[in-house]
Amino acid sequence: MTKGLPATGDQRRSQLLRGVLDLCLLSLIAERPRYGFEFVEALADNGLDLVSEGSIYPLLARLERERLISSYRAPSASGGAPRKYYRLTEAGRAELTSGRAVWHAFSGRVGRILTDTGPTGGSAP
Amino acid sequence: MTDRRTMTNQQVLAVCRSNWEYRGIDDGSVREMLDELSAHLEDAVAAGRTPQDVVGDDVKEFAASWARARAPFPRRLLRTAAMVCFVIGWLILATCLLRWTTERVVSVDDVAFWAVVAAVTVAWELRRGSLGLGRSLAVALVAGSAAVLLSRWLGGDGELFTLPLWAAPALLLPGLPYAVAEMRGRKRTAPGVD
Known part of the structure; x- marks a missing residue:
């Protein structure tokens, strides 16, 4: 549900990302288990910058409560103190598959509407 | 309400700890969340970013949203009471x-x-x-x-x-x-x- 029109492109991007961030996180975890900072880096590498990086943690907590992901502690690949890694559960895998199908259908429809084909020549009021 | 002061990592962690404790998050979860946030803050600083880039302008709101996602309100209310x-x-x-x-x-x-x-x-x-x-x-x-x-x-x-x-x-x-x-x-x- 939107509250008025987004004022800038950044705000619109931020709203759109908020709508699919959970699927993005599930998809990144499906590639390989990750810890918090790695999610932010992976999103940034794909051109998706978060307004605040920590916003992933409430989302990860919700996904874990819903048993779509589980966590474990392991040393990080770069060395240093152990990190909390997240991995996908079977329920999470199913949710990701379903979410991807919904996204492809939805984005296709939106894309068709947003495709700029120029005026169709209807009568002006 | 935003908090525009520049906060250090330790200040951010201290505010988060207090908020989570008062919002009924159990001790073990508070320690786990602090470890996770602390590691992220260190990584962010090493990458040239500030604590505000991680938690946003309002640390209390960040802490509150994580607490709400971590445990349901009835359970937290019961613990606080x-x-x-x-x-x-x-x-x-x-x-x-x-x-x-x-x-x-x-x-x-x-x-x-x-x-x-x-x-x-x-x-x-x-x-x-x-x-x-x-x-x-x-x-x-x-x-x-x-x-x-x-x-x-x-x-x-x-x-x-x-x-x-x-x-x-x-x-x-x-x-x-x-x-x-x-x-x-x-x-x-x-x-x-x-």
Whole structure:
């Protein structure tokens, strides 16, 4: 549900990302288990910058409560103190598959509407 | 409401810790969340970013949203209520023991003192993190005394009700399982313990 029109492109991007961030996180975890900072880096590498990086943690907590992901502690690949890694559960895998199908259908429809084909020549009021 | 001051990693962690504790997150989860956030803050700083880039402009709102996602509100409310009763139970027990009496007369002064001290302490700790012993005593001395003086000036030192000694264990009981669980959790995560 939107509250008025987004004022800038950044705000619109931020709203759109908020709508699919959970699927993005599930998809990144499906590639390989990750810890918090790695999610932010992976999103940034794909051109998706978060307004605040920590916003992933409430989302990860919700996904874990819903048993779509589980966590474990392991040393990080770069060395240093152990990190909390997240991995996908079977329920999470199913949710990701379903979410991807919904996204492809939805984005296709939106894309068709947003495709700029120029005026169709209807009568002006 | 935003907090535009530039905060250090330690300040951010202190505010988050206080917020999570007051919002009923158990000790073990608080430690886990602090570890995770601390590691992220260090990585962010190493990558040239600030703590505000991680938690946003409003640290309290960040902490609150993570707390809401971590545990459902009814469970957190239950824990907070049990811990408040636990603290009140200890206060009653301590004052009865100090005065060597089996009942505690609660006056307007007592309510004013503890209500103001609690309000100032909670408000401060939610914004800045833990007060520490020195500042807590200062709050009790300054704010608490002011509240007592004001209540006496307004209405005198009236007695409200009497609490029997057995009220102390009754109030301690709901918080006891949480306190025991936290002590066990601390022992498990203590250095040198497997």
